[in-house]
Amino acid sequence: MQNPSLLQILMRPLEHKWSKLGDDDDDLVPLLECLTSVTIAAGPSFANWAPIVYERCYRIIHTSLIQYTTWQQNQDLDEPDRSFVIVALDLLSGLVQGLGMQLAPSLNSSNPHLLTLVVACLKHPQASVRQSGYALIGDLAMSCFEVLRPHLPGVMPELIAQLEPSPKVEFISASNNAAWSAGEIALHYGTDPEFQQWVPQLILRLIPILLNPGCPKSLSENAAVTIGRIGLVQPEAVAPHLESFAMAWCQALVDIKDNEEKDSAFRGFCTLIQANPSGISKDFHWFCHAVVRWQNPSAELNEMFSQILQAFRQMAGAQWENQMLSFGPTIAERLRARYNV
Template identity: 40%
Template sequence: MSCLNSILMVNNDPVNAIIDDFLAQLFARAHDPEEEVQKQLCRSLTLLLDSHIEKMMPNLPNVIDYIILKTQDLNENIALEACEFWLSLADNNEICKSVLGHFLDKLIPVLIKCMRYSETDIILLKGNMDEEDAMVPDREEDIKPRFHKSKHGAAGTVSADDEDEDPDGDDDDGSGEWNIRRCAAASLDVLASIFGKDMLPILLPILKEALSHPEWEVKESGILALGAIAEGCMDGITPHLPDLVPFLIGMLSDRKPLVRSITCWTLSRYCTWVVSDEQAKTKYFIAVLRGLLERILDGNKRVQEAACSAFATFEEEGGDTLIEYLPEILNTLMRAFSIYQAKNLLILYDAVGTLANSVGHALCHPDYVQALMPPLMEKWQKLGNEDKELFPLLECVSSVASSMGLAFFPYCEPVYVRCVAIITKSVQQTLESTQRPNEVEKPDADFLIVALDLLSGLAESLGQHLEPLVQNSNIMQLMAYCGVDQTAEVRQSCFALLGDLVKACWQLVKPHSQTFIQILSYNLDPTHVSVCNNSIWAFGEMALKMGPEMKQYVPLVLPHLIRVMNMQNGQRTLLENTAITIGRLGQYCTEEVAPSLNLFIRGACYSLRNIRDNAEKESAFIGLCLMINMNPSGVVGDFVFWCDAVASWNTPKPELKEMFASILHGFRVQVGDANWNAFTAQFPAPLKERLSAQYSIC
């Protein structure tokens, strides 16, 4: 049967001819006593579902009945293989909804029962789940590797791509391996996203029974299920949250660590409601905040981990609402620094960094700086440059530096020096590994990336105050190497740093401008979106500083920018940065760029209209106005897009508004009132009203 499974995965055609006979043979094995046969049977049905669902449809009700039976098999290996079927079925949303709906009353109780900790789980948890183990050092093999996400964006912003959430609260049900509990929770999660509140009439009575059950394993599985359905069933579950959230807050103090830890995760799934619903915020915000803070200092490491992760989510949702509670929050987080072991320290760094991103410059208050920086710098000084723990600490310090701004200045020199040392060593190793690949191993790029990002954060936060440190280092030469590194994420972070240094200390970058412009020009390939984005952004910042000196580089760069500007379904930030950079080139190199106006004006207008009024948008529009004045025929075919882009401004500065008015009225005079009126008659009403109100034109 495993051979047939291989055929299913590799080649669909042979199976099409024999699918009905094949299914008949599979069902003939339904009661085979061999474990491996049962496992392969369930796997075969899942593979057929993926590859031949149209052939499966007549038999799908029978298959579903059988898989429900096998999902509750006493043999966990068989049950897990069966449970995978539900995740595959959920991949086909419409079929799942039409066929599985009739079976939810059978399936949901089975999934929730499977979400209890099994005997195997409890053995893997070492049989002792009540211990106060906060002071027990972690083993190195227990610490998962962490991966840094590079810095990118219009103004050197940090990527905030969401990480996959673990429906089991984190990766510690003992082994960290995929098991029936995790699979059942994931299945309930995806089914909730498909069926939504329609599941609740079946689900709520089961949840009510589980949550009030005297056995902790049953109660814990109910709390896990409540968290699993949060996203998909939010509309239907919201009326019940005034009862459920206080229950969860109470469960944070349960005597069982596994109950406390899963409660932290489930609360994190509902913290959007706690923060955004005004009545909920009044009643539960402080209780959830303090409940999670208390669990951050729990005596059990699993609970600490879950609480810290949940609190990071709470911070993201709470934003500046957290500012008035900063003394309490910082006191807790700093106490955690003194009791956490290596594994949980990594999560603690993330919670501190998330707090900094959430409360912003509120963190620069002297009391908060004094509370936060000494413990961070103590950790900073203890760690070696190759210590894996340095990794998340660098990310944390980067966020803190960005939030504190100039308040971080007293701490910046050791941070700057260490980052340059890390970059230097990485560049040297990279060069050596290129020259002697069989002798020297290529360095871990993540250390290089995070060091570049931290320097970028310092430049963004401290501006010209960073100049003496930059002047006394070889960072420009190091960046020239990083800009040609084979790893795209290294180049991405390098160009973010370059743009920030251009803004912070241009006079130090200027002597190297030709080198950097050449490097940037090699990275204008939009297939590497983030690299291209940062390259274009950095080039735009250089254009703003160099002004007319940029003319010699227009032939080198403009064709690439036009190609990006005309991409179909291009990434929004990339297109916006490209439009801004083209506009800046047009501002200072009008004669060189204006002849190509018709090649990019529509895309530029479309992208720029979506940006809020700011200095970047203003510099782009000044350039576009100058180019239109020099080459008015270049905008004629797309003049409606220009009008729409002009109307996107709420309060342009007087000089810019005058330029807009001059172009609009100039076109009206040129084409005559009759043609103008016919042209504007096609405008949407809001556009006509806006232009009329601001420029008395329509």
């Protein structure tokens, strides 16, 4: 798909259809959905089409928000179809994923700024619009953080409010995307003190999600990953809470397949243990269970596991062998084989 000549062939009929359809034509929805997949797959090769695609998505979102405001003031009118704003947000996510900072000139040239519109989408009463809005926020954090950053004072209060421990069924996907995007924002802020202002509120919303046994599994997993990622960059704010969520955190992520998100979350969790070792003491067996479920941890994470296990072995002294026996043979054997403890 990144071959320019092949992409040109593919885009020719799509461009033809694009030019024929109005912004409120129902056939535009599947076309924008198709283009979302194309932009992600094409990556930088899509650059020639990016400005016109961006401008149309922006126009659709802007118009849809105006229409929705008008409808809220006079509900005798027909409610606007939210499908258009959703697919436009999703296509912008595709552009951001595919082009990254190449898209920054377009993102920064609109008036009002695109992020002003996205924040309005985060306040939209329809959860599906908020869901796509938070997906775009997360993609901007990953690929265009410097574009997103000045607008985070408007984004973060909405994001934090979306993090409910018992969301209605129709709100779950929006909450999932909000939790995920918070983790991406944390990673890209890193140790920058500017992020600290939101950490206490985020932690106070994320921990109850993790501790709620009735919470959807996907939301518990996203909350755990984001707590870990915040812990990686701002451990001093999270470590004092470790004892309250350590067991639930390990249980939420123990069965997740190895990937970079999980790796960064576990590196954060290990950072919290190093900052507050007593916070894991009563749930140390859950940590060990989670450690041995890893197949291919990164070298950095593997070293953190080793350091923590060796430190706890040293602290336990003569009681270490009894502690290992209490874990069961599978965990004990894997810990010995991998980490020589």
